[in-house]
Amino acid sequence: MKLFTNKKKLQREINNINNISFVPTMGALHKGHQSLIKKSVKESKKTLVSIFVNPKQFDNKKDFSNYPKSYYEDIKILKKLRVNYLYKPSYADIYKFKTKNKIFLHKFSKRLCGKYRKGHFKGMIDVVNRLLEIIKPKKILLGKKDFQQLILIKKHIEKNKINTRVISCKTIRDKEFVAYSSRLKRINSYEKKILIKILKVLRNYKKNIISQKIKHDFHMIKNELLSIGVDKVDYVELVDLKTLKKPKKNKFNLFFAFYIGKIRFIDNF
Ligand code: AMP
16 A cells, blocks of 8 residues: 655556545544445555545534544554555645635535534535545545535535546444444443434334334434433434435435534434
């Protein structure tokens, strides 16, 4: 695996390769990241992974500085998975150049996490766009766990006619249905138990809505989650994955964001 911290050097290396698949990450790699990377390595000629914790997409400085890091472990994982290139840029390498594309924020950016994390999606699209301008990959692989992010990147790519295909990848979970997440590295076993209980309740809640035993009632479900030990609930919403609106039929995912202690979890299923 070749490591690059400088975009000019990286571009010199990959300029002539027209079949690069790109997996952007913020590091602290887990089984979710690994499944995206494995898919990429299997299906493309070359795989480039980036590790960059983007300060512009954090609305809270402490959250940014506390974001888990495991750089040496990450390198081992990437080598084992036979990744071709790792790009680990500095802040200046990413932000000190003028971009060709304009940030496009589809109106879906105002819903769900967009209501609670000011500037988050703008910062996220900004960095992904810059990475796309530097790397010019044929494909970008993104996880459905961050469905809103995935859709907004897709809309930005379409709007700017960027020549990169978005590949949506399934969410990888442990045997207790907890989606792997870098933030999980910061919770203790008591908090993990709460998280597992919450997921059980939410899966059951979704089942009952589908079988029309109950209707979605945010206040009711919020109070139930709080009673189990969640500290704050940002949202629990049903979204039609095609229209991105409130579902009219039974084809929807349940989207949610909540805090256990100071750690914010998002997921959808
Ligand atoms: P992050 O490092 O959190 O920015 O995530 C990098 C990529 O991995 C994003 O496309 C995420 O959606 C994806 N990802 C994160 N967790 C999972 C998971 N449990 N299963 C599948 N993909 C994931």
